Structures are given as C-alpha cells and as structure tokens.
Amino acid sequence: MxxxxxxxxxxxxxxxxxxxxxxxxxxxDLHFRQLHAKDDTPVETRRMCSEEDVEVAYEDIGNEYDGVILTDAELSAAxxxxxxxxxxxxxxxxxxxxxxxxxxxxxxxxxxxxxxxxxxxxxxxxxxxxxxxxxxxxxxxxxxxxxxxxxxxxxxxxxxxxxFHDEVRPTDGIPGAGGRTKKAEVERALKMIDAMTVEWDPAGYEDEYRKRLQAIVRKKRKGGEITAPKEDTQAAAPVPDLMAALEETLDRLQKGEPVLNG
Missing domain, CATH: 2.40.290.10 (Ku70; Chain: A; Domain 2)
Incomplete structure (x- = not known):
C-alpha cells in the first residue's frame, strides 16, 4: 500500500x-543514472550563473517571469x-x-x-x-x-x-478537422470499427518498450552484445484509393486475417 x-x-x-x-x-519505468562515459563516474547537476560561471546556492536563486523578478515571499502571496x-x-x-x-x-x-x-x-x-x-x-x-x-x-x-478549460487547446485550426466526407466511405469505416470492436481488457496491453529494455539489461549483464535494429525511415505512402483500402480491410477482418502492420 x-x-x-x-x-x-x-x-x-x-x-x-x-x-x-x-x-x-x-x-x-527503468530509471538510469547518468555517468561520465570516460570513467563511469556519476554526473552531477548544478545550477550555474551564466554570467559569472559559478555555482548558485538554492537560496540565492530568484524568479523571473515576463521581465518581472519576484522573491519566494512575493510568490507565496498567490x-x-x-x-x-x-x-x-x-x-x-x-x-x-x-x-x-x-x-x-x-x-x-x-x-x-x-x-x-x-x-x-x-x-x-x-x-x-x-x-x-x-x-x-x-x-x-x-x-x-x-x-x-x-x-x-x-x-x-x-x-x-x-x-482547467483554458489549459486544453481548442480544435479550431487543426489541419484536417471538419470538412466533408463521402457517405459510402463512412459506412465502410463504421462497419470496420464494428468488426474491430472488443471488450476492454487492460491486461491485454503491455508496455512493450519496457519489456525490450529489460531484456537488453539482462543480456548486457550476461555479457551479451547489444545491436540496435535498423531504423525504418520510409514514411507510409498515402492511400491511393481510400474506398479500396476500406473494402480490403473489411475483407481481411471477415476472413480473420491480420490488418495491422508489424
């Protein structure tokens, strides 16, 4: 608890x-300590004055916003x-x-x-x-x-x-938001969503990145060599025929074939 x-x-x-x-x-999440690669010494974080190039004690740090400098006591008034x-x-x-x-x-x-x-x-x-x-x-x-x-x-x-409401950005001006859609494409997309709808099971979703990172740590501990996979820099091409893609997706779903990449 x-x-x-x-x-x-x-x-x-x-x-x-x-x-x-x-x-x-x-x-x-796995939390790593930062080390100096040269001698594996832990790296410290210090507050430095950019003008004098000296370390600044916490009690000597001021607060500035939009050109106005406030003390901690003045900030506490809010x-x-x-x-x-x-x-x-x-x-x-x-x-x-x-x-x-x-x-x-x-x-x-x-x-x-x-x-x-x-x-x-x-x-x-x-x-x-x-x-x-x-x-x-x-x-x-x-x-x-x-x-x-x-x-x-x-x-x-x-x-x-x-x-608070003013912390959430409005959707006005979001590219692609609003506009017209084609009735036939909407109907196919709705059928696709229905076919892919399942009951929510949170245990069915795991942090795959964390699992891969843990596997790398275990392999490294045993002296294994770590090789990063090649990065796929090829961006997915736009769908040339949206209706055809929807139809093919529905056909695969009805046959029980995978529709996700990877």
Whole structure:
C-alpha cells in the first residue's frame, strides 16, 4: 500500500468523510543514472550563473517571469488558502467529461476504521456507483489548488486532478478537422470499427518498450552484445484509393486475417 500524500475530509453536503489520498498508479519505468562515459563516474547537476560561471546556492536563486523578478515571499502571496477539505460542488455525468481533461489519478480511502467513517465512505461510494455520476470539487495539494473529479471504481472512490478549460487547446485550426466526407466511405469505416470492436481488457496491453529494455539489461549483464535494429525511415505512402483500402480491410477482418502492420 503506497504512503498517503494528503489527509483531510471529503464533504458531501453535511456529510463529512475523513479520507486519505494515495496515488493510484505506479512508476514502472527503468530509471538510469547518468555517468561520465570516460570513467563511469556519476554526473552531477548544478545550477550555474551564466554570467559569472559559478555555482548558485538554492537560496540565492530568484524568479523571473515576463521581465518581472519576484522573491519566494512575493510568490507565496498567490498561494491558495490551505484547507483540509475537499468540497463537493456539483455532480455531472461521466460521459459528459472529455477524457482530455483528466490528469493524474488517485485513490481516496477512509482515514480510520471507525464505524461512522467507514459507513459514510461506503454510502458515498455506493450511491455514486449506482448513479454513474462524477463529483466535482476543489482541494489544495502542497501549494496548488486543483479542480478534481471523484467517482466510484469497483466500490472504491477515486480522485483525478483535472485540467482547467483554458489549459486544453481548442480544435479550431487543426489541419484536417471538419470538412466533408463521402457517405459510402463512412459506412465502410463504421462497419470496420464494428468488426474491430472488443471488450476492454487492460491486461491485454503491455508496455512493450519496457519489456525490450529489460531484456537488453539482462543480456548486457550476461555479457551479451547489444545491436540496435535498423531504423525504418520510409514514411507510409498515402492511400491511393481510400474506398479500396476500406473494402480490403473489411475483407481481411471477415476472413480473420491480420490488418495491422508489424
């Protein structure tokens, strides 16, 4: 069980649920130390003054934005009021939230095992699961205020920090967005999507890059020679006949033949 990174209460009307915040994901990437290739000595990162070419102590570092220099004390004037509560402000349907707004996921767990705490937690998790609603609220983590989405997942409560609307770029001006399509091509593409639709199984998808990297580390440890594969620099050519490509894809799917490259 990961260590709690925040503790406080989740307020649902007049109902107060003591909770703790745990990260819902784990970092499984391989992290490498940077070494000087000449003598395998670890490389240090230092803050250097570009004018005097000397190292600058952390307490001597200032902050500049758009030509304005601010001290740490001046920056702290913008810090939100620190509270220990997550106030539920409203409920929305999950399907109404574009996934692009979700940021980092966490677990909300009961802070304590008293009967009142557990009962209130289970009540909120159950009713949110039944209604398929997402609770929107705000809370302060460290020195930043976050908009958050809280929902039930397998009878537990999860919290996802969210991006604000002005942080998400609009689709206006995106090349290829909008415009006309041909009815026959749309119909074939819809049939292709139907034929390729499966039930979501997260265990069916693995980090292939990490697996290859782990295999390389194991081989290197045993003294093996590592050879990088040749890079395929040939870009895929545009489809000369879109309708023909759709028809061939559908035909392969119906025969159970592979349609993906590689």
């Amino acid at each position: 990961p260590r709690p990174i925040w503790s406080g209460s989740l307020n649902f009307g007049l109902v107060n649920v003591p909770v703790r915040l745990l990260s819902a994901t784990r970092d499984l 810090d939100p009021k620190k509270t220990k509560t997550i106030e539920i402000e409203a409920f929305v349907k999950l399907e109404e939230i574009d996934p692009i707004y979700f940021d980092h996921p966490y677990f909300l767990v009961p802070a304590g095992e008293t009967d009142g705490t557990v009962r209130a937690y289970r009540l909120l998790a159950e009713v949110m699961g039944r209604t398929d609603r997402v609770a929107l609220g705000r809370f302060v983590l460290r020195t930043k205020e976050y908009l958050v989405a809280i929902r039930a997942r397998e009878q537990a409560l999860t919290l996802s920090t969210m991006r």
